[in-house]
Amino acid sequence: MVIDSAAELAGLAPLANGMTTWIGTTDRVLEGTWRQVTGPVAMVLPWAVGSGMTGGEDCVADPVANEFADTSCQASKARICECDGIAVDPSSL
Numbered sequence: 001m002v003i004d005s006a007a008e009l010a011g012l013a014p015l016a017n018g019m020t021t022w023i024g025t026t027d028r029v030l031e032g033t034w035r036q037v038t039g040p041v042a043m044v045l046p047w048a049v050g051s052g053m054t055g056g057e058d059c060v061a062d063p064v065a066n067e068f069a070d071t072s073c074q075a076s077k078a079r080i081c082e083c084d085g086i087a088v089d090p091s092s093l
Contacts, residue, residue, distance in 0.1 A: 019078040025060040039089035
């Protein structure tokens with residue numbers, strides 16, 4: 001799921017049902033530049049304290065409290081699929 005607004009973020013918690021979920025945001029292409037997997041720079045980034053600023057963790061998860069944490073892309077997390085018709089941009093991965 002790609003979070004495009006505060007309203008969409010607020011709607012995530014009930015869908016996640018208490019599980020930490022992947023957010024379609026990464027800085028794999030350029031460290032510190034967080035992009036949505038659909039291509040644009042991510043505009044909604046409510047980082048948890050100590051997250052988002054350190055190197056090495058390239059993917060983003062939402063730990064239930066609607067605060068993002070950067071984490072390893074290989075970590076096992078739940079996913080919520082978004083069906084909006086926007087294709088993933090391979091250059092953003």
